[in-house]
Amino acid sequence: MSETAHGVLAGLDEIRDLGADPVRGGYSRHLWSTAELGLREWFVERATRLGLGIDRDRNGNLWAWWGEPGADAVVTGSHLDSVPGGGAYDGPLGVVSALDAVARLKARGFTPHRPFAVIVFAEEEGSRFGVACLGSRLMVGSLDPAVAGALRDRDGVTLADAARYAGEDPELFGPDPAALGRIGLFIELHVEQGRGLVDLGSAVGVASGILAHGRWRLSFEGEGNHAGATPMIGRRDPMVAAAAAILAVREAALARPGTRATVGRLEAVPGGTNVIPSRVQLWLDARAETDAEAHELVATIAARASASAFVEESWSSSVEFDASLRDRFAAGLGGVPVLSTGAGHDAGVLAAHVPSAMLFVRNPSGVSHAPGEFAELADCVAGTDALESLLVSVL
Numbered sequence: 044m045s046e047t048a049h050g051v052l053a054g055l056d057e058i059r060d061l062g063a064d065p066v067r068g069g070y071s072r073h074l075w076s077t078a079e080l081g082l083r084e085w086f087v088e089r090a091t092r093l094g095l096g097i098d099r100d101r102n103g104n105l106w107a108w109w110g111e112p113g114a115d116a117v118v119t120g121s122h123l124d125s126v127p128g129g130g131a132y133d134g135p136l137g138v139v140s141a142l143d144a145v146a147r148l149k150a151r152g153f154t155p156h157r158p159f160a161v162i163v164f165a166e167e168e169g170s171r172f173g174v175a176c177l178g179s180r181l182m183v184g185s186l187d188p189a190v191a192g193a194l195r196d197r198d199g200v201t202l203a204d205a206a207r208y209a210g211e212d213p214e215l216f217g218p219d220p221a222a223l224g225r226i227g228l229f230i231e232l233h234v235e236q237g238r239g240l241v242d243l244g245s246a247v248g249v250a251s252g253i254l255a256h257g258r259w260r261l262s263f264e265g266e267g268n269h270a271g272a273t274p275m276i277g278r279r280d281p282m283v284a285a286a287a288a289i290l291a292v293r294e295a296a297l298a299r300p301g302t303r304a305t306v307g308r309l310e311a312v313p314g315g316t317n318v319i320p321s322r323v324q325l326w327l328d329a330r331a332e333t334d335a336e337a338h339e340l341v342a343t344i345a346a347r348a349s350a351s352a353f354v355e356e357s358w359s360s361s362v363e364f365d366a367s368l369r370d371r372f373a374a375g376l377g378g379v380p381v382l383s384t385g386a387g388h389d390a391g392v393l394a395a396h397v398p399s400a401m402l403f404v405r406n407p408s409g410v411s412h413a414p415g416e417f418a419e420l421a422d423c424v425a426g427t428d429a430l431e432s433l434l435v436s437v438l
């Protein structure tokens with residue numbers, strides 16, 4: 044194995060045990076959990092060893108600067124949090140590859156001519172507090188810090204309290220024009236979350252855009268009662284209405300080619316096998332090529348689901364990455380494919396504010412947000428090669 048191959052492998056290997064989930068399989072690395080704090084510590088230690096200077100911004104994002112922070116900086120990185128039972132690559136691959144690219148550049152005596160930083164964004168997956176890309180949204184000002192601070196996790200802990208526990212100051216959360224204003228170019232490397240690059244026969248690709256997507260919480264109310272003592276006729280069982288809504292979600296998306304709608308989380312209150320629930324909540328994830336299509340899809344679902352509450356928890360407009368940057372990068376990498384994705388990313392949030400681009404690394408199965416997520420080592424190395432060469436071209 045070459046020295047550079049070892050760099051990517053070593054990075055992923057060092058964090059292999061952090062947040063491994065023995066129940067779900069894969070990784071559960073939620074914002075400010077023991078696992079996620081451990082990953083932050085690992086990042087700080089790893090970046091410090093590379094001679095980078097750590098800077099914590101006001102919104103829980105971690106920066107590691109090569110030299111002095113400054114304007115028109117090139118910034119690269121991703122996130123370290125995961126979905127429940129997620130894969131090893133979604134997020135960490137971008138961070139590990141960024142650190143590996145720095146190590147290689149330092150090893151070859153390269154000196155950047157622009158400020159340069161590696162970043163770790165907070166709560167990209169929204170798995171703890173329900174809002175995707177929390178750290179980048181707060182930074183760019185698209186999420187009200189008061190609303191964010193009041194978000195609650197599944198145990199009822201507010202984001203503000205969780206932040207204090209983690210040593211952050213939630214009073215400081217909010218738009219950070221100073222941090223955002225320093226970014227002259229953002230590049231996020233990410234494992235591909237589909238089979239696009241497999242079909243195109245390429246280890247690496249450049250992103251063209253991201254589907255519009257959002258999350259909604261649906262509530263169904265009923266009457267809690269005994270599973271054995273209550274006759275079937277006359278029950279008010281909200282699980283039945285929830286089940287009908289789930290079928291409507293699937294039908295609505297199938298009727299609109301290209302759209303996607305998923306119910307991946309459902310909670311019955313109180314949640315006993317021998318108890319008719321008094322309330323069921325489920326969470327809808329809906330995506331489409333355009334904002335209008337996504338909204339139409341959700342409106343159809345809302346009309347068909349007899350929910351007592353239908354609340355938007357997170358919304359991300361469709362993204363088209365800077366076309367000149369995208370084409371320049373794809374050409375600079377020898378004409379690698381340009382492809383879009385159905386997955387959300389901090390680069391998508393930043394794209395509305397600063398020039399942003401993404402690199403994808405082939406995922407042989409296309410599986411993501413599940414333990415089976417994978418990338419061959421040779422493709423990870425090709426990803427770092429690509430990132431390194433783009434960095435050299437812009438630094």
Ligand code: GLV
Nearest residue numbers: 168175385386387
């Ligand atoms: C994050 O990966 C998302 O697409 O929800």
Ligand code: MN
Nearest residue numbers: 133168386412
């Ligand atoms: Mn993800």
Ligand code: MN
Nearest residue numbers: 133134167233
């Ligand atoms: Mn990700």
